[in-house]
Amino acid sequence: MQFAGPLALRSGTSISDYTLAYETYGTLNADRSNAVLVCHALNASHHVAGVYEGQARSEGWWDNMVGPGKPVDTDRFFVIGVNNLGSCFGSTGPMHVNPATGSIYGADFPVVTVEDWVDAQAALLDALGIRTLAAVMGGSLGGMQALSWTLQYPDRVRHAVVVASAPNLTAENIAFNEVARRAIVTDPDFHGGHFYQHGVIPKRGLRIARMIGHITYLSDDVMNEKFGRILRSAVEGETVGLDYRYSTQDVEFQIESYLRYQGDKFSEYFDANTYLLITRALDYFDPARSHGGQLSKALAQATAKFLLVSFKTDWRFSPARSRELVKALLDNRRNVSYAEIDAPHGHDAFLLDDVRYMGVVRSYFERVAQEFQ
Amino acid sequence: MQFAGPLALRSGTSISDYTLAYETYGTLNADRSNAVLVCHALNASHHVAGVYEGQARSEGWWDNMVGPGKPVDTDRFFVIGVNNLGSCFGSTGPMHVNPATGSIYGADFPVVTVEDWVDAQAALLDALGIRTLAAVMGGSLGGMQALSWTLQYPDRVRHAVVVASAPNLTAENIAFNEVARRAIVTDPDFHGGHFYQHGVIPKRGLRIARMIGHITYLSDDVMNEKFGRILRSAVEGETVGLDYRYSTQDVEFQIESYLRYQGDKFSEYFDANTYLLITRALDYFDPARSHGGQLSKALAQATAKFLLVSFKTDWRFSPARSRELVKALLDNRRNVSYAEIDAPHGHDAFLLDDVRYMGVVRSYFERVAQEFQ
Numbered sequence: 001m002q003f004a005g006p007l008a009l010r011s012g013t014s015i016s017d018y019t020l021a022y023e024t025y026g027t028l029n030a031d032r033s034n035a036v037l038v039c040h041a042l043n044a045s046h047h048v049a050g051v052y053e054g055q056a057r058s059e060g061w062w063d064n065m066v067g068p069g070k071p072v073d074t075d076r077f078f079v080i081g082v083n084n085l086g087s088c089f090g091s092t093g094p095m096h097v098n099p100a101t102g103s104i105y106g107a108d109f110p111v112v113t114v115e116d117w118v119d120a121q122a123a124l125l126d127a128l129g130i131r132t133l134a135a136v137m138g139g140s141l142g143g144m145q146a147l148s149w150t151l152q153y154p155d156r157v158r159h160a161v162v163v164a165s166a167p168n169l170t171a172e173n174i175a176f177n178e179v180a181r182r183a184i185v186t187d188p189d190f191h192g193g194h195f196y197q198h199g200v201i202p203k204r205g206l207r208i209a210r211m212i213g214h215i216t217y218l219s220d221d222v223m224n225e226k227f228g229r230i231l232r233s234a235v236e237g238e239t240v241g242l243d244y245r246y247s248t249q250d251v252e253f254q255i256e257s258y259l260r261y262q263g264d265k266f267s268e269y270f271d272a273n274t275y276l277l278i279t280r281a282l283d284y285f286d287p288a289r290s291h292g293g294q295l296s297k298a299l300a301q302a303t304a305k306f307l308l309v310s311f312k313t314d315w316r317f318s319p320a321r322s323r324e325l326v327k328a329l330l331d332n333r334r335n336v337s338y339a340e341i342d343a344p345h346g347h348d349a350f351l352l353d354d355v356r357y358m359g360v361v362r363s364y365f366e367r368v369a370q371e372f373q
Numbered sequence: 374m375q376f377a378g379p380l381a382l383r384s385g386t387s388i389s390d391y392t393l394a395y396e397t398y399g400t401l402n403a404d405r406s407n408a409v410l411v412c413h414a415l416n417a418s419h420h421v422a423g424v425y426e427g428q429a430r431s432e433g434w435w436d437n438m439v440g441p442g443k444p445v446d447t448d449r450f451f452v453i454g455v456n457n458l459g460s461c462f463g464s465t466g467p468m469h470v471n472p473a474t475g476s477i478y479g480a481d482f483p484v485v486t487v488e489d490w491v492d493a494q495a496a497l498l499d500a501l502g503i504r505t506l507a508a509v510m511g512g513s514l515g516g517m518q519a520l521s522w523t524l525q526y527p528d529r530v531r532h533a534v535v536v537a538s539a540p541n542l543t544a545e546n547i548a549f550n551e552v553a554r555r556a557i558v559t560d561p562d563f564h565g566g567h568f569y570q571h572g573v574i575p576k577r578g579l580r581i582a583r584m585i586g587h588i589t590y591l592s593d594d595v596m597n598e599k600f601g602r603i604l605r606s607a608v609e610g611e612t613v614g615l616d617y618r619y620s621t622q623d624v625e626f627q628i629e630s631y632l633r634y635q636g637d638k639f640s641e642y643f644d645a646n647t648y649l650l651i652t653r654a655l656d657y658f659d660p661a662r663s664h665g666g667q668l669s670k671a672l673a674q675a676t677a678k679f680l681l682v683s684f685k686t687d688w689r690f691s692p693a694r695s696r697e698l699v700k701a702l703l704d705n706r707r708n709v710s711y712a713e714i715d716a717p718h719g720h721d722a723f724l725l726d727d728v729r730y731m732g733v734v735r736s737y738f739e740r741v742a743q744e745f746q
Contacts, residue, residue, distance in 0.1 A: 011619035055606055111619040126415045171596035171628045172588060178629045179584040184637075186560055186577040193622070204559040208581060211552040215545060224545035229659065244657060246384035246484040248649035249558055249566070253656065256551045263555075276621035283626065284617055286602065315688075 001127060007085075007120055009112040010284075017099045020124050021083040021090025022046045025066060028076035028130070033372040036077045038062065039145035042213070042278050045089035045271065047075070048081035053342050064353050066198045071362035077134065085120050086112045088276040094273030095196060107193020107273055114141070114285045119149045122156070125152050135368050137161035139350035140317060141278070144285045147325070151287055152303035159368050161361065162304075162308045164350035165330070166321035168286035173316065176216055177279040180209035185274050193273050202272045207263030209275055214262050219313035219346030227255040236241045245372035258360060295324060296331040305335040309357065311349040312342045337364060374500060380458075380493055383486040383657075390472045393497050394456040394463025395419045397449035398439060401503070406745040408503045409450045410494060411435065412511035412518035415651050416584070416643065418462035421454035422447070437726050444735035449742050450507065458493050459650040461484045467646030468569060480566020480646055487514070487658045491521045496530070508741050510534035512723035513690060514651070517658045520698070523675035524660055532741050533675075534734065536682045537723035540668050540701070541659035541668040541695035546689065549589055553582035557645050566646050575645045580636030582648055587635050592686035592719030600628035668697060669704035678708040680737045683728065684722040685715045709738060 005016035023046045028035060038048045040061070048279040049066035052058040066072045066079050071132070083091040086109055094109040135175070136149045136157050143165025150160045184190060187205030191198050214221075232251045233243065244252065251257045291297035306329055310322035319340050330337045343349040349357070376388035386665045396419045402409060411421045413434070422439035425431040439452050456464040467482040498506070509522045509530050516538025523533045542550070557563055560578030564571050574603055588596075605624045606616065617625065624630045664670035679702055683695035693712050702709045712733040716722040723731070 011617075045450065107622070111621060129416065168602065170593060171600040171602065171626075172591075172593045174602070174626050175584075175588045175596065175628050175632055177582060177633055178626075181558060181621065182584065182633070183581050186580070207559070208552060208556050211548075211555065212585065215548045215552065218545075220543060220545045227544040229541060229544065229547070244384075244659075248554065248646075248653045249480070250483060252653075253544075253546050253547050253551075258553055259548055260555070273621075280621045280625075284619075289602075 001124060003120075003127075007035065007116070007123065009110050009201045011111045015085065015092070015110055018085060018092035019090070020085070020092075020120060022124060023048065023081045024031075025049050025079040025081075026077050028078040028095070029372070031372070032130055033126070033132065033134060034078050034369075035067040035133050036072060037125070037133050037136045037149075038066065038072075038079060038081050039117075039121070039136065039142035039349075040081070040084065041088075041138070041140040042275075042282075043266075044142075045087065046081040046091075047089070048079065058122045061351065065358070065361065066371050071358050072131075072137070072365055073369075075366070078122075080128070082124055084112070084278075085115045086274060086281075088271035088274040093271060094193070094277070095271055104194075104196045105273075106196060107256060109277065110226055111274060112277055112279060113149050113281050115152060117281070118145055118152050119144070121149075122153055125156075126292060131156065132219070133157045135159035135161055135365070137163070138165075139163035140165060141277045141285075144282070147302075148285070148287065150306075151298065152306040154301055154303045157304045158371065160304045161307045161309075161364065162322075162325065164311055164314055164317050164322075164347055165308075165325070166171045166239055166317045167288060167324050169283055174283050176212055177283055180212050181276050181279060183208035183212075184275055190272060195272065197248060200284070201267070203267040206267035206270060206272055206275065207260075210263045210266035210270075214259060216316045217346060217348045219315065219344060221313060222344050222346060223255065225344070227253070230254040232257050257351045295328040299328045300332050302329070302332070302334060307337045307339075307361070308362060309339045309341060309350075310338060311357075313316065313344055314347045314349060316347040374497060376493075376496060376500075380496065382483050382489045384484045386483045388458065388483055391458060391465035392463070393458070393465075393493060395426075395497060396421065396454045396463065398422050398452040398454075399450050401451040402745070404745070405503055406505065406507060407450050407742075408498070408506050409445060409452045410522075411439065411452060411454050411508050412490075412494070412500070412509065413454070413457065413460075414511070414513040414515045415648075415655075416639075417515075418460065419454040419456040420462070421452065421670065434724065436736065438731070444731050445510070445738055446742075447571050450738070453497075453501070455494055455497055455516075457485070457490045457651075459647060459654075461644035461647040466644060467566070467650070467729035468644055476565070477568060477569045478646075479566075482646060484653060485650055486654050487521050488525060489518050490654070491518055491525050494518070494522075495526055498529075504529065506530045507745060508532035508534055508738070510536070511538075512536035513538060513720065517655070520675075521658070521660065523677040523679075524671065527674055527676045530677045532680070532734055532737075533677045534680045534682075534737065535695075535698065537684055537687055537690050537695075538681075539690045539699070539718055540580075540627055540661060540697050542656055549655050550656055552669075553585050554649050554652060556581035556585075557648055568645065571731070574640070574671070574696060576640040579640035579643060579645055580633075582641035583643075584632045585638045587632060590719060590721045592688065592717060594686060595717050595719060596628065598717070600626070600631060603627040605630050606693065668701040672698075672701045672707070675702065675705070675707060675718045680710045682712045682714060682723075682733060684719070684730075685713060686717055687720045687722060689720040693706045
C-alpha cells in the first residue's frame, strides 16, 4: 500500500511517498473487532502465514502459529502481517529510490525506530479501516513493537502478546549487534552504504553478521546436541570421523559447515543497510529511557492485557528480561499472563513448535476471541 | 633458545630450526625441583611477570600472580614462561622465514596442537636441565596445556594448576572461533595468508575477531555494570547523554567505543595467521577423543596432583566444564582440589585480582613448596 506521508520519525526527519507491503489472513468481522497485527523481527516480513501458490518452501515465517485451526486461528481472527519500513522484503527501504532525490537511498535511508514502525503500522490500520486491534503480537524485536503499541496507542490495542522479548538491549546485546555492523561497514564492498551503484554487495560482512547472529539465536545445549564436536568428514561419510584434517581454513567441524551455509544463504537475499537499520532499532528501543530509567513508570501508559512468553535457554533475551516486564506491568496492576517455557532451542524457540508454547498461545487467543463473540 | 629439531607434530609433519622465546623468574634450586612452567593462552607470551626496564606498561600478563611474595612466589619457585610455536611474540611463527624454503611461512606454517606445544616445552626443559616440574599451570588454553602435560609426561609433573579451562571446546566455542577466523580469512588483505609479501595486514578481520573474542571473555553482568546502555556522548561530556544521535555507523553507545578500541589495538600487534593457528589448537584439543570420548579413561594416565579453578560467571569455559575434569580425575582416585570462584568478570577473571582466587592459588603453592623444602 502506498502512503504519501510525511511520516515523522524519531530521528527528527520524516519520510514521504513510501510503500508498506502487507498480507492479511482470515476475514475482518462486521464490527472490525477481530484484527490481530503480527510484527516481525530482524529477518522476516509481512509473509507471516500460508504459502504462495506454485512456490515450494514459501511458508510464512510464523506459519506454525498463524492459520486455520492454529493457535492464532484465522478462522476467527483477521491477521495482518506488515513489512517494516527500512526492511528489504517489499516495503520502502534502502535499496529503493528516494523520490526526493531520484537516487537510491542506500546509507541515506533515515534511521527508523520501533516507535516509528508502530506509527507506520497505525497508519496502515487507518487505511484498512481498523480502529482497534484485538491483539498485537510479536517475538523478539516483534515483541518490542507489540509492547510499544500498548504505550503509543493504548486505546487501540486490547491485548499484547510479547514473546522472547525484552524492555531494552543489554550491553552484551548491543555488543553483538555492533560487531555484526562493523563486519558489514568495513567490508570494502560496502562503499559507505552506497554499494548498489558499484554493482557489488558486501557479502563478506553479511556472512559474518549472520554467523554471529545465528550463534546467539541458539542455546549452547542445542548446539551441542545438534553438532557437538562432530567432524564434517564424518557427516560426509568420507572417513569414520576420527581423523582431523589439520587445517586452519577448511571446514573441520560440522558446526562450521552449518554456520558458513547460513551465512552464505543470508548474504544472497538480505540487504546490508537494512541489517544496520534494524539492529539499530533494537539498540535504541528503551521505553524506560524517557522515564528516568523506571520501567514501571513507562508502562503505566499501557492499558492492554498482556501475555508474555520467554524460553529458559534463551540467552539473547533471557527470561529475566521478560520478568522485568511482568514486574513493571504488575506494579501498575495490569492484567498479565506469563509463561516461561522450558524449551531447549534458545532464542530460536519463539519460531519453533513446542507443545507447551503453542498451547499457551492457543489458550490465550481463545480468551481474546471470547471478547468479541 | 634455538632448536635444531625436527619436532614431530600431530598433523603428521614436523618443524626444524625453530626458536622458543622464554623468560625465567626466581632461582632454580640445587636439586632442580622448584620449577614451575606457566603456559599462555591466545593473546599472551613468555613475558609472564615483571617489567622491562625503562619500558612503561610492560608488566607481564600474569604479574599479579607470579613474582616475589605473590601467589606463585618467585622467592621460592623458579618460574618459566615460554612463547608457543606459531605465536607472534618471539618464538618461530608464521611471520618468520621457513629455513627450508627461504620464504615467509605465512599460511604454510604447520598446524600446531596443544600436544605439540607441550612437546616443545618439554624440549625446552631438557635444554634447561629440568627433568621434573614442581608444577605446570595455565588459564584457559594455558590450562589445556597444563592438563596435557599430565597426560603426555605424567612422570615429569608433580602438580597441575588448571584455571578457567575445559576438557575440550563446545560447539558454541568452536562456532565463535570459526566466525572470527572467517572474518580474517575473508578480509581481502589476507591474501590466503600470504599478506606479508603484499605489505598489508588484514586489520579488518583482526578487529572483528578481537571484538567477538572480547564479548565472550566478559560476563553479561560485568558488561552491564561497566557499560550498560551509557551513551558515548555522555562519557565525552558533550551532552547530558539523553539524546540519541540516530546513526547506524557512528558510535552511539559506550560499549561500541570500547569494543572498537580493543579491536583496533589488537589489529596493530597480533598476527592473523597466529590467530588462526591458536584458535585451531583450541578447537582440536580433546584428550578424550582417542579414548572413545571417555574423559575418565583419558585422564587415567595422569598421576599429578591437581588444583582446578573456575569462575561462576565464565560462560566461555563454564564451571560445568571444570567439574567434568574434577569428576574424571576423581573417577581415577586422583588428588584434586577444586575452587569455584564467585567473581563477576566472566572468563577474564582468570587474569584479574580476586582475593579468594589469589588466596586459593597461594595456599596451593605453599603446599607445593613444602614438598621440596
